[in-house]
Amino acid sequence: MDAVAHCVVVIPAFNEELSLPAVLAELRRVVPELDVVVVNDGSADKTERVATEGGATVVSLPFNLGIGGALRAGFRYAVEHGYERAVQFDADGQHDAGQIQNLLRGLDDGADMVIGNRFGSGSDYAVGQTRGLAMGLLRFLTRRLAGKHFTDTSSGFRAVQGSLLERFARDYPVEYMDSVETLISSCRAGFDVREVDTVMHQRAGGQPSNRSFRLLYNYARLLVVIGTSGLRRRAT
């Protein structure tokens, strides 16, 4: 068994029956050596069937937990089944399967987590003004709190391995913005987190998971979490 056999691609999916088949087909074509697990986060559509037909293992949550909840379930699956590495991949087709090897190379180099920067050169990924502003704020906060610069703090295209994977399987925030939160907490806990440039596509189908009202709520929630993380550190 070679190194990649210990790696599983975790795809959280909530009502993604339209885009999921193409994503699974691409993964099978580009990285056929990787196992794929789709975490069906209480979808009301045919996500579960589409995923099974696409050849993935399906973990079906009994109700919708939110992106972070689905991810922790996926990480738990990975740890319970003896995988050493997990790649987090979107079900909506915005990530490029061809870039997975890039992330894994970072893990080979000894990183605990590698984040795919969606704004790498050659990427056709663009965000609106408000979103861009918010991301700038997150960049600034992350830099201050993690002590390291990351261009794309909220990227959901990541690879994680070893003890950090086990940590994620145990303890992972349930709600959206989980990526920023875990990025900061992982850095603060002393894990080696790196960022590599990746190519990104615009969403292929489904709905963006962030309506502006929800986004605002999640920013506020995140600020509280970040603000209190300093307290927690002193307490322990």
Added chain:
Amino acid sequence: MSAQAHALVAVLSIGTILFILRLVSRGVLKAKYSLLWLTIGVFVAAMAAVPSLLDTVADALGVSYPPALWLMMGMAFLFVLAVHFSWELSRMEGRVRTLAEEVALLRTRLDDPGPGAEKADLGAGETLDRPESGLR
């Protein structure tokens, strides 16, 4: 306090205590919460029985307007209660989440024991219609 108001408070507090005890005896309310409300009931009953009690306490604490003390105590109590329920709810949500994951993972394991595990004894028809090996 007028005689009518006095009687009203007495009836209300006794009624509250009886209602809580009834809930507990029917197993609807957990004993730990009943204790909370029974304490309140006893408090109110004591006030009803000895109307001058509040004035005495307020005087001792230096509160010039006794009803203000009563309101403040009530608000403090409700605040603590609300925080407690938020805490309890957070804990519950965490547990429900873990259980949901557990159920999902167990169900997946039933369908596909995965590498290293003993293959579950499935019927032939059941194993046939699973195209899971496609990605292996």
